Amino acid sequence: xxxxxxxxxxxxxxxxxxxxxxxxxxxxxxxxxxxxxxxxxxxxxxxxxxxxxxxxxxxxxxxxxxxxxxxxxxxxxxxxxxxxxxxxxxxxxxxxxxxxxxxxxxxxxxxxxxxxxxxxxxxxxxxxxxxxxxxxxxxxxxxxxxxxxxxxxxxxxxxxxxxxxxxxxxxxxxxxxxxxxxxxxxxxxxxxxxxxxxxxxxxxxxxxxxxxxxxxxxxxxxxxxxxxxxxxxxxxxxxxxxxxxxxxxxxxxxxxxxxxxxxxxxxxxxxxxxxxxxxxxxxxxxxxxxxxxxxxxxxxxxxxxxxxxxxxxxxxxxxxxxxxxxxxxxxxxxxxxxxxxxxxxxxxxxxxxxxxxxxxx
Amino acid sequence: xxxxxxxxxxxxxxxxxxxxxxxxxxxxxxxxxxxxxxxxxxxxxxxxxxxxxxxxxxxxxxxxxxxxxxxxxxxxxxxxxxxxxxxxxxxxxxxxxxxxxxxxxxxxxxxxxxxxxxxxxxxxxxxxxxxxxxxxxxxxxxxxxxxxxxxxxxxxxxxxxxxxxxxxxxxxxxxxxxxxxxxxxxxxxxxxxxxxxxxxxxxxxxxxxxxxxxxxxxxxxxxxxxxxxxxxxxxxxxxxxxxxxxxxxxxxxxxxxxxxxxxxxxxxxxxxxxxxxxxxxxxxxxxxxxxxxxxxxxxxxxxxxxxxxxxxxxxxxxxxxxxxxxxxxxxxxxxxxxxxxxxxxxxxxxxxxxxxxxxxx
Numbered sequence: 001x002x003x004x005x006x007x008x009x010x011x012x013x014x015x016x017x018x019x020x021x022x023x024x025x026x027x028x029x030x031x032x033x034x035x036x037x038x039x040x041x042x043x044x045x046x047x048x049x050x051x052x053x054x055x056x057x058x059x060x061x062x063x064x065x066x067x068x069x070x071x072x073x074x075x076x077x078x079x080x081x082x083x084x085x086x087x088x089x090x091x092x093x094x095x096x097x098x099x100x101x102x103x104x105x106x107x108x109x110x111x112x113x114x115x116x117x118x119x120x121x122x123x124x125x126x127x128x129x130x131x132x133x134x135x136x137x138x139x140x141x142x143x144x145x146x147x148x149x150x151x152x153x154x155x156x157x158x159x160x161x162x163x164x165x166x167x168x169x170x171x172x173x174x175x176x177x178x179x180x181x182x183x184x185x186x187x188x189x190x191x192x193x194x195x196x197x198x199x200x201x202x203x204x205x206x207x208x209x210x211x212x213x214x215x216x217x218x219x220x221x222x223x224x225x226x227x228x229x230x231x232x233x234x235x236x237x238x239x240x241x242x243x244x245x246x247x248x249x250x251x252x253x254x255x256x257x258x259x260x261x262x263x264x265x266x267x268x269x270x271x272x273x274x275x276x277x278x279x280x281x282x283x284x285x286x287x288x289x290x291x292x293x294x295x296x297x298x299x300x301x302x303x304x305x306x307x308x309x310x311x312x313x314x315x316x317x318x319x320x321x322x323x324x325x326x327x328x329x330x331x332x333x334x335x336x337x338x339x340x341x342x343x344x345x346x347x348x349x350x351x352x353x354x355x356x357x358x359x360x361x
Numbered sequence: 362x363x364x365x366x367x368x369x370x371x372x373x374x375x376x377x378x379x380x381x382x383x384x385x386x387x388x389x390x391x392x393x394x395x396x397x398x399x400x401x402x403x404x405x406x407x408x409x410x411x412x413x414x415x416x417x418x419x420x421x422x423x424x425x426x427x428x429x430x431x432x433x434x435x436x437x438x439x440x441x442x443x444x445x446x447x448x449x450x451x452x453x454x455x456x457x458x459x460x461x462x463x464x465x466x467x468x469x470x471x472x473x474x475x476x477x478x479x480x481x482x483x484x485x486x487x488x489x490x491x492x493x494x495x496x497x498x499x500x501x502x503x504x505x506x507x508x509x510x511x512x513x514x515x516x517x518x519x520x521x522x523x524x525x526x527x528x529x530x531x532x533x534x535x536x537x538x539x540x541x542x543x544x545x546x547x548x549x550x551x552x553x554x555x556x557x558x559x560x561x562x563x564x565x566x567x568x569x570x571x572x573x574x575x576x577x578x579x580x581x582x583x584x585x586x587x588x589x590x591x592x593x594x595x596x597x598x599x600x601x602x603x604x605x606x607x608x609x610x611x612x613x614x615x616x617x618x619x620x621x622x623x624x625x626x627x628x629x630x631x632x633x634x635x636x637x638x639x640x641x642x643x644x645x646x647x648x649x650x651x652x653x654x655x656x657x658x659x660x661x662x663x664x665x666x667x668x669x670x671x672x673x674x675x676x677x678x679x680x681x682x683x684x685x686x687x688x689x690x691x692x693x694x695x696x697x698x699x700x701x702x703x704x705x706x707x708x709x710x711x712x713x714x715x716x717x718x719x720x721x722x
Contacts, residue, residue: 020651154585154606157518157599162645163617207573211589211597212719224515226597228572228589236572236587238518238599245515245615247644247655250622252613254606256524261611261624263638267645269658277624283608284523284628290381292669294608297630308653358573 003325007318008034010072010096012063012087013079014047015173017101021076021128022051024310031318033057034073037066063087067094074321077101078128080179081186085110092117097124097321097330099314100338103186108342115335124320126313126334129194129341131266133316134309136274137198139301140260144199144253149280151257156237158195158252160188160266161224161245168243175221175243183222184243185348191266192239193344194337195251196229202340205229205237209358210351215244227348257281261298271308276301364686368679369395371433371457373424373448374440375408376534378462382437382489383412385671392679394418395434398427424448428455435485435682438462441540442547446471453478458485458682458691460675461699464547469703476696485681487674487695490555490702492627494677495670497635498559500662501621505560505614510641512618517598519556519613521549521627522585522606529604536582536604544583545604546709552627553600554705555698556612557590563701566590566598570719571712576605588709618642622659629670636663 009025011018011033025031033053038044041061048059060066066075067090074097077087081103088098098118104127105111118125131137143149161184164172173179174187182189197204207230214225224242249266253259258280268274277298285295307315320331347359370386372379372394386392394414399405402422409420421427427436428451435458438448442464449459459479465488466472479486492498504510522545525533534540535548543550558565568591575586585603610627614620619641629635638659646656668676681692708720 016650020653023651151607154522154603155520155587155601157520157601157613159516159518159613159615161515161615209572211570211591211599212568213591213595213597215595224595226516226589226599228587228599230572230574234574234576234585236574236601238572238587238589238601240516240518240597240599240615242515242615244617246512246618246620246640248615248620248640250613252518252520252611254520254522254601254603254609256605257607259607259609261622263622263640263659264655267652267654269655271653279607279609279624289377290384291628292381292632293628294625294630298624 006030006032007321008032008071008073009076010035010037010066010069011076012037012066013077014038014043015078018076018078019051020310021078021314022053024308024314026052027307027311028315028318030322031314034071035060035066035069037063067091067096072096074099080173081106082179082181085113088114089117092121092123095121095123099126099128099317101128103182103190103345104338104342106181108339108346111339111342115339118330122324122330124317124324124330126317127338128313130310130313132198133313134268134274135305136268136276136303139303140262140276141198143260143278145201149258150253150255150260153200153235153253153255155254156196156199156252157250158192158239159241159248159250160191161240161242162188162247163245164243169217175217177219177221181221182345182349184241185222185225185345188241188243189225189239189348190341190345191249192241194341195265196237196239197340197344199251199253200231200235202337203231204340204343204361205231207358207360208344208347208351210348210356212356214352225348225352227351268309272305274303274305367391367393368682369393369432369434370437371396371398371427371430372437373398373427374438375399375404376439379437379439380412381671382439382675383414385669385675387413388668388672389676389679391683392675395432396421396427396430398424428452428457433457435460441534442467443540443542446474449475450478453482453484456482456484460487460489460678462489464543464551464706465699465703467542469700469707472700472703476700479691483685483691485678485685485691487678488699489674491671491674493559494673495629495635496666497629497637497664500664501623501637502559504621504639506562510619511614511616511621514561514596514614514616516615517557517560517613518611519553519600520602520609520611521552522601522603523549523608524606525604530578536578538580538582542582543706543710545602546583546586546706549602549604550586550600550709551702551706552610553602555702556626557598557600558701558705560612560614561592561596563698564592565701565704565722566592568719568721569705569708569712571709571717573717575713586709586713588712632666632669634663634665636661
């Protein structure tokens, strides 16, 4: 029977990203935080104080305590990737719905195990990719699938990069082989791969080829890389991801009839509105077709947001959980999105290991 | 001795692009059109009438007549690429300065022959790449070489594509193996390769690899292709060029400290002003570094133009010709730009023929 109350989240791990998701949960009426667990209780307490966690939330000095708490319906897992298999599986086995931070796994076989346990225990799975929940994303998707406006997609390029402060390269989990072994590919590349798959409505490419040169840190973790993909129908895509380049998050999709450009797809410049550029029916103008300019210039499309994208993500997840409470099967769409993203991520990693040889899908 | 009169241009061939360059010549005080030659006199006459060519200009039913005319100082060559070697060499041998449409040659060995003859005859050489003469290009270049603003270049992506009308694919010289055998690579790819080289101050990459799939027409001419390039210092670049995708002309350069985006680099949206976007010192903002947005949003830089870019190209060429009249040696910079562009174009073509294997430079 459907319960008419918010979905109660337990958070395991107090990573920086958990602050943003905690705030998101607090913004949504159908979600609340009922527990926070860290390996050390003091850390959970500090996190709760620093982030206005409701005083009703229970604070624990272990992750297991959160999973054992009957007042927790769903678990948000912002732990390092190498810990995802263990904790996501445990959470699902304890019938907790799973909101799992990205990259979801070190390899798709790990993710498959997680998804299998979620399925067996009838719990909802979703990864923490926020931008997919921005209303701008839906509006861009409508154009991308519009045969009149964009036409057939011919080429896609995406970037995801940022230049973290020097201490990042010393201490952050994302540069540690035992924590986030996929480095920039897993962290920043996840977005590029996800954006490319999103643009093509999640059709898998024929092949994925990493592009030289990949840069590694001294522990062999990827600091920067890129890849080229192509599909049966000759669509192509390239991407570049890096911890060594300026903050960037571009998607450019060129179709037979139009194009879309966005340069802040992961974190929009502002929370309350997001824009992108649509170039359609362009053609070159000027007197007598002399191509002195363009007939029509690109259109800036602005999408207002009343609720930030990460809160919309939590809302979507909570709605699906409540659907399960009401007797519906867990929504598999989000698991499929995560799985295809991970599959391509693995393919890029494999191509790198094969010396930039193509990996057929 | 320097002559105080305009440089007198002869035009050989009445291609569409010649209309734009004729207009450009007419806009510049130090240049004038003194002759137009076509294989058929009627065509030259029609071209002159349609394009307001000065009535003082001589109209010829052959290219040779233009080259033999003592009142012609410089020849503009908009002929199909397969004819460049013959006519550019003949022009230079007759001491005419050479403004040669792009792609300059079918292979760098042809260009080298052209440049050798230009050198031996002390005539100025320049190719017809207009955007390099736009003042916006200089302003962007200043940022690209600014260690504070852009930092070290990490990654570049460029596109050049357009969807011509159906008759293009039947009749245009750019899809004919005996006229412009390099197809979209020579025509649209020339711009991408040129933009990438320009962005890196013309340092040659270590290797160039074509990216699958390349599409050909039934005569084996390239309709769409792309490539990946990388440099000694780990800079990378990718490009995509096509006759099958919507009008596009993107350059995105991502540096360690900033980025530049431009989406109309070849033909600016308007003649009288050109813009680009500079993202610098971005970083993610939001309360407490929670990354709820960006600290600073990209800056739109607008550059006013009093003279269109193609007229600035003619002006630069004419100034160099007058320099030669004054005793200076021909400026070799533009030959070097053309040659490096052609070298990379050849490398992409070779990589395609090798089944997408890397071609070392």
